[in-house]
Every structure is written in structure tokens, then in C-alpha cells.
Amino acid sequence: MLPLFPITLAAAALFAPAVAGAAEPQARALQPLMAAEVAAGAPGVTAYVDDGHRVWQGAAGVADVRTGRRLRPTDRFRAGSNTKSMVSTVVLQLVGEHRLALTDTVARRLGPVLPYANRVTVRNLLNHTSGIPDNATPPAVELFKGDPFRRWRPEELVALVADLPQEFPAGSAWNYSNTNYTLLGMMVERSTGHTLAQEVERRILRPLGLRDSSMPLHEPTPSGSFARGYSLDYDDEYNQIPETLRDVTAHDSSGYFAAGNLVTTEADLARFFRALLSGRLLSPALLAEMKTTVPTSYGPGIRYGLGLFFFDDTPCGTLIGHGGGMPGYENQFASTPDGRHQVGIMRNYEEAPDAVTEAQGTLWSKAMELACAA
Template structure:
């Protein structure tokens, strides 16, 4: 699920949870990037339990962390730790879909009805392009879920969800637009459908296709699609949800271990900052897609929207445009952005404590990382 789509998490911001003091940590042997640690500490101060980042500038690498890995301890956040990256999963899946388009096995203008007959209303008018760029008009299944501050949300923790089930839940809601391709409305449902279409086209799951087409060729050994696996293997910070057992009395509940089928094809991935930096740079550098399909990926969904086919972009104060994505897996939030030439890269993850708005501090960190 995408960070900016705060339908699940937004209502819990500012609920008065105690801020966990940050413990600054910088990995040894890093290049000198004055100010990065200070900005990382600010992310913790503004509303996170812990945060970690990797910044690359040519051959220089800076890694840092701040805060703590687990509430109630002084254990530092592992600078090379793994996190749930949420909607950055979509960029990986979109890359696979475009590879299949390049191989002639499907087309961007293929209808959903062609691949999944009878699954969604208006499927003959909704194309794969519409699914990729969130202009399908299909509602987002996340709006059928309990919010994390509700104790009922914890019932999802160990449950296995299927894409069919989530899609059917979404279809109980009205469409976000009647005309596909005309209006942008972020929806995780479209990527559940894309996962099913990849399986129809290849005979293998979307996770297997991402593994063999992206993870193995790029040697992204710390990136996995866990399916229904609950644990995060290897070093990692703990993630939390703010559960309100009594009105006005929220409490952070450890949500590190959970069944990621809740997110499915739109957000189940686990990765590291180093792997994310490597992936985005390889994508922009033409290692995964031919130029014409990479260009398609960069086309805005609608005029004025900084989102294309599973790829987002943002401007910086120094004029360097960066591409990548961000993701919200409820208890983890992640950003990964790289300049078009691959020289300047920044990836950051945090575990929110839901006491405030971290976005300005994150924006300041990313701007400093890219602009110096």
C-alpha cells in the first residue's frame, strides 16, 4: 500500500503517543555527508521509532540510522536492516508487466476482460495501462478494511487473504470514475489484478516472475516476496500499529510479524535500502527495460500527476528530478528515489510511532541526500 494513500493510517496521526528518544548511529567507513545524520534524527523526532537510510553519490556511500530498533530498548536500528516496503512492490511488478509487453506476450492496451473474463465490471474498457497508472476507476479494497487504531485490525495479522477475496471486497464499493483513463485514483486493487494477469500470461506467480526476471539478475539477495510468511528474516527494526483499546488511549502494538497476504501483489515485498537503490538505478539505467518501454513508464497517468506506470517522480530544490516510489506497509514506511543518470540515490525507511507528520522531515532528508 502506498504511503500517500493514508486511508488506513492517517486518522491515527497526532494521537499523543509518547515519542521514543532517538539513538543516533552511523555506519563506519561512510563518506562525509554533513547534515544527513541531523536530518535523519529529525525524522525520528517528528514521529518515528527508528529510521535507516542509504545514500549514494557516484562511488560515495553513506549509511545511517537513528532511533531504536524496538520500543522499550536502546537497541540501535540496523543500518542494513530489512523492512516491509509496501507499494515499492508495485514498481517491481510493473517492470515485469512491461517486460512481458516487450516480449509480445501482452499489450498495454489489452483489456482486463481479455485476461480475466467476467472478473470486474467494465472490464472490456479497462486496460493494463489503466491498472498500472491508477486510472481504472476501480475502488481500493483497503477502504473495506478496519483501520489500524481499531483492535479489530489486529485480527488481520495472521489471516491469509486471496487476491480474489480482496478484489470482491473492493467491488462492493462504487467506482471512483465511470470513464477509465480519465481520472487518477490510487488503488491497490489494480495491482492484485495485474498479479493475476502475469500468472495467466506466464503460468507462474507474479512473485516467481519478479524473482527470476529482477531479483536474480540484479543479485538482490536481501529482497523477498514472502507470500504468507510472517517473519522478517535477518536484522530488522520492529514495526508497530497504534491500537486504541479505549477511546483516547492509543497504545503501540508490535506488528512486525504478520501475514503479508494482506498487501499481496501491491505491497508484500521485504527489502533493504541497498537493494532498493540498486533496483531503481538498474531500472533507470536500461538494464531491465528497453528505452521505449521505460519512456512509457515515465508518462504521467494524467496531466500534472507525478505517477506513471508503477513509477513516481519528484523534484528537488537543486533542480534534480528523481524517480522511484514510496510505500506504506502500515508499520513500515519506505522511500527510494534516484536521478535519471543513476548517480544520486537515496533510500530511507522508518517505523512510525504515529505521533506526528514525518513527511516534511523525510522530504528534507531526501532533498539533502540528492542535492548535497
């Protein structure tokens, strides 16, 4: 078991944010909101705002509870499901190269890995209309209550749900499932002969100069200036234990694979989404496919494309992006459709108490407002 830290250590962390230009309106508006989230229990919080004219980045709290090292806006973190937007981009590039097709079935590309593999297409996987159950819980349980350094093979992750019934016929409904992207990652590797990380590096990270981003499957603690991640702990019945702060940084991340293995920074996410939405990574036809949405189970105003969420009725109108929540980290990033206005926030605490989540919601709302004010 990893050590436990009393949550009061986070509250005693440095409250003064590290900001660029403390007199800027973004700093004046967001500084107290970031401080409030740290006061609520988050070890650290970062924010990124591009209002179309200038970029502001700030951070509050600590990157490491034990040493007290302050969190920096440029620190790397585990980005969770923002990985899906990059994986979807790689898949669509392979579609453009005629090495995959949106109409390909799982069975055609991977064989009978599921009983209904011949009825689920690449498009169903990309937009979460496959009906395949989610495989996220067993790796998380292994992290908290088993061996956090267990190495998962993609085939094992699919096998976790292979005996479960399909939740609905493919294309008839929507349900978010990490298994979809496990299968897509396997298709990328099968069709290219390279690892998924190699393809993401070759097609996205290197061309865009994203030097602080990587997909390290078996690197327990990512290198460089990295924010450590924390979570409430769980008892033997898998109930959250209040007022605990467990360091869950060091683990093998192969259990997330194509669904959530990205390590990055706010600035690298901004550059990626700006390049994607401006047409640098996909042809106009494929970008249009990526922006073709279906309704989600999250209610009106939230749609899903191919690896992208669409948030309607924001201060910016429609915002496009993704988010990621995984043990130790929670983040959100979104852009206007032209990529000119962008907003992102991250905290190094997930699963977290309700007070932290509520404070982050307030911070996100204000950051969106500032991104679209100009």
C-alpha cells in the same frame, strides 16, 4: 491483540545513529535530523544517500523496542508500495514478450471480475487511471481488529470492491488504488503459470543479486536482520489512540499481494532503481512507456508513469521513484533519471503521530539536497 508499548519507550531508544564515516557531510547533516525523528517518537529511522560519487547509509533508534536492538542501515523492512515498481517492470517485460499488451482489458485477461472489466486496460491499471476503488482498508482493519494472520486470495481482494461503482471512466482521471496492482499480479500469474513472487525472483531479484529482497506472502515475520514495525493503535470506532506504540510486525501479508508485499533493504532498492532507469531491465521502448506520465491528484509537480512517481522541482530537478506506507513501516526512495543520484529513507512506525511525519519530511528534504549537491 498485539501488545501495546508506551511511546516513551521509543523516545528513550538509542539516539546515536549507526553511520558509515561519521565525519562525512551526510552524517553531520543527517545525524541530528534522524535523532530528532526518534525524539519525536519513531522507534527507528534509516537514510541512504548516493551523491553520484559515494554512498552513505545511516540509522538511528531501534529495530526492536522490546529488546532495544539498534536499527542498522542494512536491516530488512516491509517496503509497501515500492512493490508496484517491481510488479510494473515484470508486467512490461511480459508486454515485450507479447504475453500481455498494454491495451489488453481486464476482462480479456481475467474475465468478468468487475462489472466494467471490459473497459479497463493494463495501462489504466499501471498508471492508476482505471477508476477502480481502492481495496486497502479491509485488510488493514483485519490486521488491527480481526485476524492478522488471515490468508487473502487475490480474488477475495478484488471482490472487496466489485460491488462498488467505478469512480470515473477509465483514462479520464487519476486515483491511487491498490486494487489495480492486485489485478496486475493476477495477470502475471495467469499469463506465466507461476506465482508473482517466483516471477519477481526470476526476472529481477536474482539477476540483480538482490539477496536481501523477497516477496513472502505467508511469512509472519521475515527472516534475517529485520526491523520490527510499529503503529498507533485504534479504538473500536477506528480512531487512533494517542501515545500508543503497537507492534504490528507479525502478520500475514497476503492482503497486500502485488500492491505492497516486498521485503527489502535500502541498498537493494537502490540497485533495483539504478538498473531499471539505466535500461538493464527493459528495452528503450518499454522504458519510455514506463516514463510516460499522467497528472496526479497530489497537485502540480507530481506525475505518475507506469509504476513510478515523478517528482518535479526538487533539488535534483526531476526525481523518479516510489514510496510505501503500510502498518508498521513508511519509506520513500527516488533517483535522478539516469540513476546516478539516489536518496531513500525509512522509519519503522506507521501510522505515526504528526510530529514524526513532520520530522521525516525535514529529513527527506535534507537527504535530497545532499544527494544532489555533488
